[in-house]
Amino acid sequence: MHKLKYFLLPLFLGILMYSCEKENSNVIDPILYFPTILDHYITPVTFNSDTVNCIAGATVESVDPISSVSLKFYDLYGNVVSIADLKDNGVYPDTTAGDGKFTGILNHVFICREVGFHNIEFLATSTAGLTSSPINETISITRSPNVPPSISNIIITPDSTQQNNQVFLIFMVTATDPNGACDIGRVFYTGTSPGGTVLTPRNLFDDGSCCEVEGTGLTSGDTTANDSKFTRKLFGGPPETGYYRYYIKAVDRSGDTSNVLADSIYVYP
Numbered sequence: 054m055h056k057l058k059y060f061l062l063p064l065f066l067g068i069l070m071y072s073c074e075k076e077n078s079n080v081i082d083p084i085l086y087f088p089t090i091l092d093h094y095i096t097p098v099t100f101n102s103d104t105v106n107c108i109a110g111a112t113v114e115s116v117d118p119i120s121s122v123s124l125k126f127y128d129l130y131g132n133v134v135s136i137a138d139l140k141d142n143g144v145y146p147d148t149t150a151g152d153g154k155f156t157g158i159l160n161h162v163f164i165c166r167e168v169g170f171h172n173i174e175f176l177a178t179s180t181a182g183l184t185s186s187p188i189n190e191t192i193s194i195t196r197s198p199n200v201p202p203s204i205s206n207i208i209i210t211p212d213s214t215q216q217n218n219q220v221f222l223i224f225m226v227t228a229t230d231p232n233g234a235c236d237i238g239r240v241f242y243t244g245t246s247p248g249g250t251v252l253t254p255r256n257l258f259d260d261g262s263c264c265e266v267e268g269t270g271l272t273s274g275d276t277t278a279n280d281s282k283f284t285r286k287l288f289g290g291p292p293e294t295g296y297y298r299y300y301i302k303a304v305d306r307s308g309d310t311s312n313v314l315a316d317s318i319y320v321y322p
Contacts, residue, residue, distance in 0.1 A: 088115035165233035168306035201309035247295025257283035
């Protein structure tokens with residue numbers, strides 16, 4: 054009986070391994086065919102206007118048929134604001150149907166012109182749902198002639214504080230731009246300590262304290278978003294006695310600067 058058991062056990066294992074091998078031999082790994090964008094263009098790439106209107110094209114290679122070729126236009130904050138569909142159908146601006154060259158028109162009208170370099174992205178998708186590697190380019194939006202921003206109503210508090218006394222320091226200013234609020238690129242203060250050391254510049258924000266700023270783990274201290282009042286609230290204890298002098302200004306997206314407003318905080322022993 055023991056001899057029979059030892060004989061049947063290897064036989065059973067052999068049959069089991071054979072059946073597994075036979076089953077696995079029928080499994081075929083799928084081959085995925087991703088489309089490839091071989092070439093691309095967009096023209097023109099610079100606009101001194103509130104309207105972007107250009108022709109774009111992409112040459113695509115794919116084993117599977119192509120279901121779509123798109124061109125995405127991004128704002129300066131990384132949001133998609135317009136999408137153009139590129140077609141290979143022989144209808145203007147495409148010239149020849151079925152030649153693998155997809156063409157279309159990108160059109161976008163700014164409510165407020167965002168001066169700067171805007172990212173665009175070409176992407177092809179096959180009928181199998183597979184996408185190409187995205188191809189990125191930029192479009193430059195300019196403004197010439199440009200009108201600089203202006204600031205007013207500076208508030209810096211407290212007016213005075215004791216040396217090393219931990220207090221909230223609040224910086225606030227109203228900043229406007231004739232070209233629209235979106236043209237204000239930055240509002241910030243610089244300054245000097247009583248001993249003449251240059252202070253670290255700090256940005257002011259009109260964000261309603263929605264988000265952490267500059268990796269500090271803190272919000273700006275602004276109360277209402279998009280009301281043209283830019284704020285920065287800091288907590289600290291000035292270590293030197295004398296006058297801390299502050300200078301606030303705004304810079305627009307074309308690099309032009311506003312007027313400069315100044316104020317100070319006196320630190321007593």
